Amino acid sequence: MANKNFTTLFSESLDQSDLSAKQQAVLRASLELFSQKGFDRTSTRDIADRAAVSEGTVYKQFKTKDGILKAILEPFIHQVLPKAVTEFMVDMAQNATPTIDEFLEKAVKNRMKFALDNRQQLRILLQEITRNANLVSLIGKEAANIINSPLGNVIRKYQEDGQLVRWPLQRIIQYISGTVLTYLLPKVLAGGELDIDQASKETVEFVMHGLKPAK
Amino acid sequence: MANKNFTTLFSESLDQSDLSAKQQAVLRASLELFSQKGFDRTSTRDIADRAAVSEGTVYKQFKTKDGILKAILEPFIHQVLPKAVTEFMVDMAQNATPTIDEFLEKAVKNRMKFALDNRQQLRILLQEITRNANLVSLIGKEAANIINSPLGNVIRKYQEDGQLVRWPLQRIIQYISGTVLTYLLPKVLAGGELDIDQASKETVEFVMHGLKPAK
DNA sequence: TAATAATGAGTGAGTGGTCACTTATTAAAT
DNA sequence: ATTTAATAAGTGACCACTCACTCATTATTA
Known part of the structure; x- marks a missing residue:
C-alpha cells in the first residue's frame, strides 16, 4: 500500500516549489503552530521565531497572514488530498477482493492510517471548517469525485454481486465515513493511540x- | 414530545438568573457573535455595541472575555444538555415501543430536532472543541451518563429481547451518533435545511x- | 413627609500591550 | 555592480481590561 502521507507530499511540493530554504521554514513553522495553537492564536512573530527568521522575511513571500494559511491549505485540498485519494483508489481497485468485507477492512485501515499520519494538517483543517462554512462544501465536492473513479466502479461491482445494498454511492460513503470518524476524531483532536486493526475490524462488523x- | 429546545432553556435560565436586563443582553449578543465570527474574532467592543451597552458594563459582571464564554458554555454542558437528555429519556421511557426500529426512529428524530434548534450554541461548542482537547473528554463523560440511566435500561431491554446486538452500550451509541452526525454536521456548519423525517428514516435503515x- | 445618605449598576475615556504589517538598512548572491 | 534576500526597528490600529465618576434607586434620618 504505497500511500504517501501528507507530510511527505507536503515536503515534496515544498522542494518542487521555488521557495527558498527560509521560506520553506516559514511554512513548516506555521504548520506546527497553527495545528498546536490555532490560526488566530499564532502571531506572525511566533512564526518568525520558530522558523529562525525575521518577520520581514515572512512577509516577503506571503503578503498577509491569511496568505500563509492559504499556502498550507490550498495545496492540501487541491493537490495533496486528490492525489492521496487517487493513489488510494488505484491501490484499492487493484486489490479488489472477492468479499466486500475483506475489501472494506483494507480500505478503512488504509484511511485510518492516512488520517493519523496527518493529524497536524487535519487539525488545522477542522479548525478552519468550523469557522469557514464554504470549506465544507469544497471538501464535499472533492469527496464526490470518488464516485466517478475506479473505486466507484469497484464498489458498484459488489452491488451487482449482491454483496452490497443498492443505495447511491454517496449515501454508502457517507455512512462508512461517519463510522470511521467516530474512531478518528477523538484521536485527532485529543491525541492518544488508536488500535487501527481493532478499530477497522469493528467498523466493518457494524x-x-x-x-x-x-x- | 415535550422537548424544549436550548434557545428556550437558555432564555429561561437567563430569566431565572439574577442578571440584569443589560447583562442578559451581553450574553445574548455574545452568543450571536461567537457563533457567527468565532470567539477569537469577536472583540469585547463588538459585544458591547451589539448589546447596546458600554464596554465597562460587559466587564462589571464577567471579569474576563473567557468568563463570557464560560457563562455560555458551562450552563449548556452542565445544565441544558443533561436537562435535555433527561427530558428526552423520560419521554422515551414512556413511549417505549415494541420494536427497536420504531424506538430508534423516534429517538433519532428527537435528537436531530434538538441539534438544529440549537445550531448557534453547537457551532460555538464545535469551535471550542477543535482548540480545547479536554472538552472532548468532558462531553464524553456526559455521554457516559446516558448509559447509566433509564435510557440505558430501555436499550438493554431490546438487547434481552434479541432485537439488538449485545455490544457494549458505549459502542452502540458511538455508531448511532456517528451516523446521525453525518446528517447534522454539514447543516450545523454550513447551514441549509434538513428533512428530519427522511434523514431519521434513512439513519435507522442503515x-x-x-x-x-x-x- | 421631606431631606439626606448609601448603594451599585452603568459609563466611556483611558492604558498598556500585542498584533499584522511596513520600511529603511544591511548582507548575500549573481 | 546590481539585483535580490534578509533583517530589525518601527507604526498605527486594535484589543482586553480598568477606573474614576454619574445617576437612578433605595434606605435612613429628622
Missing part, C-alpha cells in the same frame, strides 16, 4: 451488518 | 441493517 443480532 | 442487502 457497517456491514448493523445493530440487528446475527441469527 | 444503523439497524447495515450495508448487506436484505435477502
Whole structure:
C-alpha cells in the first residue's frame, strides 16, 4: 500500500516549489503552530521565531497572514488530498477482493492510517471548517469525485454481486465515513493511540451488518 | 414530545438568573457573535455595541472575555444538555415501543430536532472543541451518563429481547451518533435545511441493517 | 413627609500591550 | 555592480481590561 502521507507530499511540493530554504521554514513553522495553537492564536512573530527568521522575511513571500494559511491549505485540498485519494483508489481497485468485507477492512485501515499520519494538517483543517462554512462544501465536492473513479466502479461491482445494498454511492460513503470518524476524531483532536486493526475490524462488523443480532 | 429546545432553556435560565436586563443582553449578543465570527474574532467592543451597552458594563459582571464564554458554555454542558437528555429519556421511557426500529426512529428524530434548534450554541461548542482537547473528554463523560440511566435500561431491554446486538452500550451509541452526525454536521456548519423525517428514516435503515442487502 | 445618605449598576475615556504589517538598512548572491 | 534576500526597528490600529465618576434607586434620618 504505497500511500504517501501528507507530510511527505507536503515536503515534496515544498522542494518542487521555488521557495527558498527560509521560506520553506516559514511554512513548516506555521504548520506546527497553527495545528498546536490555532490560526488566530499564532502571531506572525511566533512564526518568525520558530522558523529562525525575521518577520520581514515572512512577509516577503506571503503578503498577509491569511496568505500563509492559504499556502498550507490550498495545496492540501487541491493537490495533496486528490492525489492521496487517487493513489488510494488505484491501490484499492487493484486489490479488489472477492468479499466486500475483506475489501472494506483494507480500505478503512488504509484511511485510518492516512488520517493519523496527518493529524497536524487535519487539525488545522477542522479548525478552519468550523469557522469557514464554504470549506465544507469544497471538501464535499472533492469527496464526490470518488464516485466517478475506479473505486466507484469497484464498489458498484459488489452491488451487482449482491454483496452490497443498492443505495447511491454517496449515501454508502457517507455512512462508512461517519463510522470511521467516530474512531478518528477523538484521536485527532485529543491525541492518544488508536488500535487501527481493532478499530477497522469493528467498523466493518457494524457497517456491514448493523445493530440487528446475527441469527 | 415535550422537548424544549436550548434557545428556550437558555432564555429561561437567563430569566431565572439574577442578571440584569443589560447583562442578559451581553450574553445574548455574545452568543450571536461567537457563533457567527468565532470567539477569537469577536472583540469585547463588538459585544458591547451589539448589546447596546458600554464596554465597562460587559466587564462589571464577567471579569474576563473567557468568563463570557464560560457563562455560555458551562450552563449548556452542565445544565441544558443533561436537562435535555433527561427530558428526552423520560419521554422515551414512556413511549417505549415494541420494536427497536420504531424506538430508534423516534429517538433519532428527537435528537436531530434538538441539534438544529440549537445550531448557534453547537457551532460555538464545535469551535471550542477543535482548540480545547479536554472538552472532548468532558462531553464524553456526559455521554457516559446516558448509559447509566433509564435510557440505558430501555436499550438493554431490546438487547434481552434479541432485537439488538449485545455490544457494549458505549459502542452502540458511538455508531448511532456517528451516523446521525453525518446528517447534522454539514447543516450545523454550513447551514441549509434538513428533512428530519427522511434523514431519521434513512439513519435507522442503515444503523439497524447495515450495508448487506436484505435477502 | 421631606431631606439626606448609601448603594451599585452603568459609563466611556483611558492604558498598556500585542498584533499584522511596513520600511529603511544591511548582507548575500549573481 | 546590481539585483535580490534578509533583517530589525518601527507604526498605527486594535484589543482586553480598568477606573474614576454619574445617576437612578433605595434606605435612613429628622
